[in-house]
Amino acid sequence: MNETIELNVLQKQAQEPASAPRRSNRFDLVSLPLVRRLVGSRWPLFLARALTLAGFLFTILAGLFGSRVGSANFAIIFVWIAWWTALKLVFIPLGGRSWCSVCPLPMPGEWLQQRGFVSPVQHRLGLGRRWPRRLRGTWLQAGFFLLIGLFSALTLTDPRVTAVVLLGLIALAVVLSLVFERRVFCSYVCPIGGFTGIYARTAPVEVRVKTASVCAEHRDKTCYTACPWGLYPLALQDSAACGLCMECLRVCPHDNIALNIRPFGTDLPVEKPSRRLDEAFLALVMLGSALAFAAVFTGSWGWLKNAAYAIGSLEWLGYSGGYLLLNLLVLPGLFAGAVWASGRLAGDRLPLRKQMSAAAQSLLPLGLFAWIAFTVSFALPKFGYVLSVLSDPLGWGWDLFGTAGSAGTFSAPQFSALLQAALLLVGFAWSLRVVDSNRPSGGAGSARGAVTLPLAGFNLLVSVGMLWLLLG
């Protein structure tokens, strides 16, 4: 009954003109025969997921039983250098939530829930409860991300801790799959899901319906029933929640689902601001975390590194206080002030919540490029370690491929610095474009230009801060 009501609401939303899908500049990848064959069958996805799950299990074993030295252990280097870099440089900017389609974390739970590895059966295992309404949104994901930030220096450097964190996440995903319906872990809890989801709005891919009326007239809604994420493709307004598993395409009897290539940042101009603040908060947490991680991991302040690493000490409490202050008070306060000032200049009568929700879209390109620049600074110099741990994954003195001795740093300092500066500039320029697209209409004369200044000033402040941390 609840499901029917929700579907009706989604369908109503989907038929409102403001949310009608924008069709220009799209290319449906499924129109290519090879892509159709790949996404039309469940087997390629199953094989890819089985592969990532095998890598994931090996990572946990390496973390638990391999060397305690992080830079000599597969778990640390592959999770925090190789995968983390690939996620930020390839998966998210080009594929949105594409990682989520092959992520191993929810797999055991999902396989148990659907009682099958490849194709779901009709009678699912578990209680199948609905996720509590008050816990919906990205608040929990932001909270978990903050938690990771507090323990980042230990998690990123201690193989045992990395293995335990991964085991904890997989156990949580299994429990949630058996108690609740569908992928609530990915949608509402997983911190990486929050990270990929929010930045997926900038990415050039989307799943959308081809013809809205075909879906509206289709009574069975097989796509909604089959979607592991509980999404109704006709109602999709952005790409933040869709995990690109393409199950909707496989079950659609009318061949009405498209996997579109679209211009970057299509989701960012907001036509109808929502009252939700969770995504704005998540975007600010991501921005604050990028600044904090850049200070800890690429800065030359040894006391800060030691404070972040010495979990439970007085210094660590100081670090935690600063990290939480930045993410919970300083950045949200400055951002709210900037949005309020913009609204005042424009004479905007929208509630501050709606203004903040619209204005937060500009934080997405800013944050994404800040993370990419940080990654270039943080991970590229250490890429030699990837080759090294491939030959000696457990740090036991093996040399399987003759690359065990190649753990030296990759050094192109001037090119790397220029690249980081260019990335931050691109992120800032893109954010300004979104500020301009989503600025409140109104204001007269010179005030019309000034409307954008407070928010642009906030973005400038963050960019200068990141620039100073990375290049200063």
Place this chain on the structure above:
Amino acid sequence: MTWLRRPFLYRAGILMGLIAVILLAPAPTRATTPRVHHITLDASRFAYTPGTIKVNPGDQVTIELRSLDVLHGLAIDGYAFELQAEPGQPDQYTFTAGEPGVFRMRCSVTCGNMHPFMVGKFQVGGNDLLWRAAFALGVLLLGLLVWRRP
């Protein structure tokens, strides 16, 4: 080819050209008399003291690495030498500072879990790139004011 007539493309092109000039235009060389520096660099888990070393291009620099706890190393991005020091056994190297820029000093011997992040900064000349990039951010902001949506 209607997209070619979109003003956004021209504006973006102008801004990109301007920013490329700001970032890449050669700076006038500042003639300075080369100086001699002897720098004692203390290494302890997971920091160098001082955290930043500033010299000018052409200066002769001697770095004496001292370890205060365990075996530590020192390598500087863009420079082909490495030092290793244990407590009571310092190591030193003399070289000439090269191109201007900020280069990371990194510990080259595994010294603990935070070892990959034990970094310091070796700054040669002014940090031009930082100032140029900050100026470019200002130019972008100006671009927004000039070419805002009507």
